Amino acid sequence: xxxxxxxxxxxNRDDEASKFGMWLFLFTELLLFGGLFLVYTIYRYLxxxxxxxxxxxxxxxxxxxxTVVLLTSSLTVALSIxxxxxxxxxxxxxxxxxxxxxxxxxxxxxxxxxxxKFEHGLFPGMDHYDHLIxxxxxxxxxxxxxxxLHGLHVxxxxxxxxxxxxxxxxxxxxxxxxxxxxxxxxxWHLVDIIWIFLFPLFYLIH
Amino acid sequence: MSVALAQPENFYQAKRGxxxxxxxxxxxxxxLLYFYAIISFFLVAMALGFLMRLELIAPGETVMGxxxxxxxxxxxxxxxxxxxxxxxxxxxxxxxLLPLMIxxxxxxxxxxxxxxxxxxxxxGIFALLTLVVGDGPADTGWTFYAPYSxxxxxxxxxxxxxxxxxxxxxxxxxLNFIVTIHRLRAPKMGWFQMPLFAWALYATAWIQLLATPVxxxxxxxxxAERVFGVGLFDPSLGGDPILYQHLFWxxxxxxxxxxxxPGMGLISEMIPTFAKRTIFGYKAIAYSSLAIAFIGYxxxxxxxxTSGMSGPARxxxxxxxxxxAVPSAIKVFNWVATLYKGAxxxxxxxxxxLAFIFQFLLGGLTGLVIGALAxxxxxxxxxxxxxxxxxxxxxxxxxxxxxALHYWYGKIWGKxxxxxxxxxxxxxxxxxxxxLYFPMLVLGLMGMPRRYYDYLERFETLNVISTVGSxxxxxxxxLMIINLIVSRKSGKVAPRNxxxxxxxxxxxPSPPPLHNFDATPxxxxxxxxxxxxxxxxxx
Numbered sequence: 001x002x003x004x005x006x007x008x009x010x011x012n013r014d015d016e017a018s019k020f021g022m023w024l025f026l027f028t029e030l031l032l033f034g035g036l037f038l039v040y041t042i043y044r045y046l047x048x049x050x051x052x053x054x055x056x057x058x059x060x061x062x063x064x065x066x067t068v069v070l071l072t073s074s075l076t077v078a079l080s081i082x083x084x085x086x087x088x089x090x091x092x093x094x095x096x097x098x099x100x101x102x103x104x105x106x107x108x109x110x111x112x113x114x115x116x117k118f119e120h121g122l123f124p125g126m127d128h129y130d131h132l133i134x135x136x137x138x139x140x141x142x143x144x145x146x147x148x149l150h151g152l153h154v155x156x157x158x159x160x161x162x163x164x165x166x167x168x169x170x171x172x173x174x175x176x177x178x179x180x181x182x183x184x185x186x187x188w189h190l191v192d193i194i195w196i197f198l199f200p201l202f203y204l205i206h
Numbered sequence: 207m208s209v210a211l212a213q214p215e216n217f218y219q220a221k222r223g224x225x226x227x228x229x230x231x232x233x234x235x236x237x238l239l240y241f242y243a244i245i246s247f248f249l250v251a252m253a254l255g256f257l258m259r260l261e262l263i264a265p266g267e268t269v270m271g272x273x274x275x276x277x278x279x280x281x282x283x284x285x286x287x288x289x290x291x292x293x294x295x296x297x298x299x300x301x302x303l304l305p306l307m308i309x310x311x312x313x314x315x316x317x318x319x320x321x322x323x324x325x326x327x328x329x330g331i332f333a334l335l336t337l338v339v340g341d342g343p344a345d346t347g348w349t350f351y352a353p354y355s356x357x358x359x360x361x362x363x364x365x366x367x368x369x370x371x372x373x374x375x376x377x378x379x380x381l382n383f384i385v386t387i388h389r390l391r392a393p394k395m396g397w398f399q400m401p402l403f404a405w406a407l408y409a410t411a412w413i414q415l416l417a418t419p420v421x422x423x424x425x426x427x428x429x430a431e432r433v434f435g436v437g438l439f440d441p442s443l444g445g446d447p448i449l450y451q452h453l454f455w456x457x458x459x460x461x462x463x464x465x466x467x468p469g470m471g472l473i474s475e476m477i478p479t480f481a482k483r484t485i486f487g488y489k490a491i492a493y494s495s496l497a498i499a500f501i502g503y504x505x506x507x508x509x510x511x512t513s514g515m516s517g518p519a520r521x522x523x524x525x526x527x528x529x530x531a532v533p534s535a536i537k538v539f540n541w542v543a544t545l546y547k548g549a550x551x552x553x554x555x556x557x558x559x560l561a562f563i564f565q566f567l568l569g570g571l572t573g574l575v576i577g578a579l580a581x582x583x584x585x586x587x588x589x590x591x592x593x594x595x596x597x598x599x600x601x602x603x604x605x606x607x608x609x610a611l612h613y614w615y616g617k618i619w620g621k622x623x624x625x626x627x628x629x630x631x632x633x634x635x636x637x638x639x640x641x642l643y644f645p646m647l648v649l650g651l652m653g654m655p656r657r658y659y660d661y662l663e664r665f666e667t668l669n670v671i672s673t674v675g676s677x678x679x680x681x682x683x684x685l686m687i688i689n690l691i692v693s694r695k696s697g698k699v700a701p702r703n704x705x706x707x708x709x710x711x712x713x714x715p716s717p718p719p720l721h722n723f724d725a726t727p728x729x730x731x732x733x734x735x736x737x738x739x740x741x742x743x744x745x
């Protein structure tokens with residue numbers, strides 16, 4: 001028997017709904033990190049001396065390079081959306097490849113940064129770490145926790161953009177239907193903006 | 207477009223087989239998947255509650271020791287809150303009814319909806335795994351207070367992980383509902399033509415979305431603390447346990463409104479139908495849902511009056527707590543005013559609604575007693591608190607859930623329940639509930655502390671009464687469930703609109719066809735509860 005179908009169906013394409021949903025999801029991500037920022041702020045306030053002392057261990061040069069890398073990747077992803085809107089699929093894919101390469105660069109630099117900390121024995125349970133005062137331990141733990149969670153988001157964002165590229169290749173995401181790319185881009189900007197807060201909090205404040 | 211088909215296939219008949227259920231993106235099937243999981247968990251936690259009351263029938267150890275008792279009340283709390291109360295109304299009734307009520311065929315993101323059910327199942331499995339692996343279920347209480355939760359050898363990590371996953375599931379449901387309500391209302395339906403249940407879900411969805419991430423990250427911090435041995439909240443390692451309490455309650459107090467607001471929405475649906483009268487103060491009820499959601503964010507500190515906070519902070523939290531009672535009272539007054547001069551038809555859903563008003567009132571007013579600073583010092587961590595939140599959560603949200611189960615039973619399963627048995631079950635539940643929990647309020651005033659498996663002899667009489675109450679209540683619940691199961695086979699076939707309801711879900715056959723409607727539903731003009739505009743046939 002034929003089924004009656006309503007005009008305002010939940011199965012219709014609705015780009016505005018998709019973007020709305022993505023924005024709501026980004027709010028939840030901000031709040032997720034918000035809890036950590038709150039904890040960081042309170043312990044920084046309570047132990048400003050120790051946090052300052054511990055922060056000298058971090059590599060400002062590597063942090064700065066990573067900031068530049070991530071900001072540039074936000075630019076390329078934004079450009080890729082415009083490129084797709086203008087119908088230039090080759091350029092879109094090129095810009096997305098660039099974005100993913102920037103993401104990988106970010107992770108490689110992060111890897112070297114973390115390795116240096118491991119060599120200095122600054123991870124919980126390691127030799128040097130165990131001899132630190134509690135507040136310094138807190139700093140390093142928050143550093144690993146927050147940049148680690150952020151790194152996880154970089155990976156998720158990169159994989160997401162990879163799926164978008166696949167969709168473009170399969171012609172499911174097209175110059176007329178690019179909300180998937182837009183949402184991927186939105187997520188990527190979130191990854192970027194969280195780093196914009198992490199960077200000064202850990203590396204720059206004196 | 208609007209040609210009605212004579213006998214459309216209902217959504218059960220449309221597809222068959224296990225996979226057509228567990229991989230379904232149909233909101234009705236997902237709602238039912240939630241229902242069967244939720245009710246199973248409810249029965250497990252009810253059994254744990256029964257055991258706790260049995261332990262407390264006499265002073266000293268009767269059926270379990272101290273540690274087991276701690277684990278039992280923790281698991282009871284974790285299941286009842288994260289697996290029953292939080293998902294019960296939104297994930298089951300919300301999923302099933304919201305698209306029907308606003309005249310569409312599904313939620314905005316059907317696949318995401320299925321995903322959130324799978325997350326729920328995964329979280330449930332983790333919660334149950336704590337029973338069988340390692341050192342048994344957590345013994346911290348559902349609040350997982352640090353530093354004990356960091357130090358105990360029981361399965362806190364697994365339980366906390368379960369709560370994290372369940373929180374994620376709840377976020378996605380909320381997100382889905384917000385977008386659904388914004389984008390998929392029937393073309394002619396304005397915001398103030400939405401049923402009040404949709405309003406309640408809308409307010410709840412915002413809380414789910416904006417509060418849950420905070421508990422998510424807090425629970426991750428507990429896991430990190432346990433795994434890496436660092437002291438985020440452990441004072442012996444430089445952490446601050448009060449900070450944990452703040453972070454926990456920043457979510458968990460709003461979560462109380464996740465549990466009760468949708469229940470209030472259900473009551474707002476049932477009362478006008480059985481009073482045969484337009485709801486009194488439609489807009490006031492709609493706005494009060496938003497007000498509760500909003501003010502509810504800023505009252506979390508009242509859980510911590512005795513755990514160390516500055517004087518001004520305590521006064522502010524206390525004042526805000528009193529403020530949140532105002533929109534709750536607005537709802538109660540409007541429900542009672544709706545009944546005034548109505549043509550009241552006393553059916554089981556109405557009985558549950560009236561019990562809700564009575565019990566919610568008691569729960570709400572006792573909440574003010576502990577929201578006041580001076581009395582809270584005396585009553586904090588006593589049985590008064592246990593009585594209070596069971597009156598709100600079970601006497602409120604739980605009774606709304608069971609009432610709604612009768613009200614929409616015909617719509618969901620296509621048969622009518624047996625009215626006589628349902629009423630007997632209701633009275634057993636009502637009497638059992640009050641016999642069980644009212645003595646707790648008195649015991650708390652007498653000074654009996656909560657969360658102990660033992661007590662002084664002078665508390666014995668009231669504890670015996672309370673335990674007997676638990677037996678009456680459980681008998682009622684089991685009778686209700688048996689009645690509902692039996693009625694599925696032997697009940698009369700449900701018409702489209704058995705109660706003369708005015709909202710749009712009554713315009714479609716019971717159970718609804720796959721795409722919800724067999725013709726474009728008619729959006730009632732003006733107020734959705736105007737019985738003069740009731741365009742659907744009765745019986």
